[in-house]
Amino acid sequence: MTKKIVITGIGATSPLGGTARDSWTNLLAGESGARTIEQDWVAEYELPVTFAANARVSPADVLERHEIKRLDPSSQFALIAGREAWADAGAPDVPSDRLAIDWATGIGGVWTLLDAWDTLRERGPRRVLPMTVPMLMPNGPGAAVGMDLHARAGIRTVVSACASSTEALVNAYDHLQAGLADVVIAGGSESAIHPITIASFNSMQALSRNNDDPAHASRPYDVARDGFVMGEGAAALVVETEEHAKARGARIYAELIGGAVTSDAYHITAPDPEGTGAARAMVATLEQAGVGIDQVAHINVHATSTPVGDIAEYTALAAVFGEHLPNIAVSATKASTGHLLGGAGAIEAIFTVLALHHRTAPPTINVTELDPEIDLDVVREPRDLGDGPLVAISNSFGFGGHNAVVGFRTA
Known part of the structure; x- marks a missing residue:
């Protein structure tokens, strides 16, 4: 069970x-x-x-x-x-x-x-x-x-x-x-x-x-x-x-509903430009959780601010979420923290958990002109995520073609 x-x-x-x-x-x-x-x-x-x-x-x-x-x-x-x-x-x-x-x-x-x-x-x-x-x-x-x-x-x-x-x-x-x-x-x-x-x-x-x-x-x-x-x-x-x-009467911030790990086997540093491995990790996470793509309200994206990497992640997001993607509040918090490398996924998981706990998507700073090739709803100011059950995912990708995704739901 x-x-x-x-x-x-x-x-x-x-x-x-x-x-x-x-x-x-x-x-x-x-x-x-x-x-x-x-x-x-x-x-x-x-x-x-x-x-x-x-x-x-x-x-x-x-x-x-x-x-x-x-x-x-x-x-x-x-x-x-x-x-x-x-x-x-x-x-x-x-x-x-x-x-x-x-x-x-x-x-x-x-x-x-x-x-x-x-x-x-x-x-x-x-x-x-x-x-x-x-x-x-x-x-x-x-x-x-x-x-x-x-x-x-x-x-x-x-x-x-x-x-x-x-x-x-x-x-x-x-x-x-x-x-x-x-x-x-x-x-x-x-x-x-x-x-x-x-x-x-x-x-x-x-x-x-x-x-x-x-x-x-x-x-x-x-x-x-x-x-x-x-x-x-x-x-x-x-x-x-x-x-x-x-x-034990513990306070619960959020539910961890699943996660998945895949690999690109494409290049030691560059992501697969088609984003297929990243997409598979997102799909597997949602399937494990029994969650449909239309239930996802928020994503903390990997988004390192590199020209190639950001496009590859967007390509994966578009492949997974399709027409629902514009309805998802996207936060790229490395704009504020920088890239913590091996610590990045954990701090971004905390931000995702707190986004659900407080029902507030954190802002992405420094975005003055969104790349026209990237059609995302990038959160620029703290945003109320609304009432009812909420689902969010957090993406992380690394050199060697590593892809890891975790999913959370409001408690």
Whole structure:
């Protein structure tokens, strides 16, 4: 028998705020998290892109000193988001062997790895920290959350580029349906605003170069879009069976009605221009949920603000929703947060959940002239989604041809 799966807690630290609620409030206010990078390494390496969407609140202002020393920044963000989500869910009294973690990252501990390499070259092997490998491991963030909360039903980490944390939510849904846990903390984190990643993404012409106006650089679906803005942070959702949530009197934000993962097998970085893999993921999500396309009222799109990627996603949306597409309120929240890579799907899932919970679609900033090839109802100001049952989906796509979609319904 299919179980109802619900969201009972949220946590985040993002370019818009140090908590999930601050991030949501500033998203609705139309703020941008993008700003000029202040570090000296921008000038040292003569980087052609001089801005990014750094986390609004430094982990050093939240965590203990020993936690900062022993965790890569990606794990620091994860711990902050995981703790907030757990507290927001009321710190469920669940046996450790019934609590699981489904986490995600796109890159992992790049800062730890490259700092250790610098130490090795400049100071020799004896000065490389013994915690280097545990800190750089991609499973480090999920392990940090799991150890902090004593999760013993499994700690799993997905690494599927920018689709990673949406895929982690799909896994959480499946693991709860399979009875492997009663409660799962699902999410993702990334801290990769580093000279090497900026240089690399710039070399492939994926980043915006609007150095003079960072706040308006991310322009999803706009005719002037020229690339994405790198972001960082983490987001976590407490996911559990409705039966378990109701038995403990938990507040329910929304129902997680399903999700799907597909792959393009087309190109390592470029999306399939026909959007067939993305379309299959959306269709499979709705079929799993038993939802018709005409029931979908809101979509949080992947929409990175790249010329090719935005068109490919629109092509997929048009193929799936057809004549119903103009009736769907579309929000592209990377315009505000930048692109959190492996953490993007989780923060956008939270925004989708809160959109249903508050019945308000968040705005897409910086869209001044919609691309005439993209016929979408892009939300420009916070919009009331109306009464009655509402269904929304959140899309994530990543290098390697990864596609992941999750669906939600009002509780």
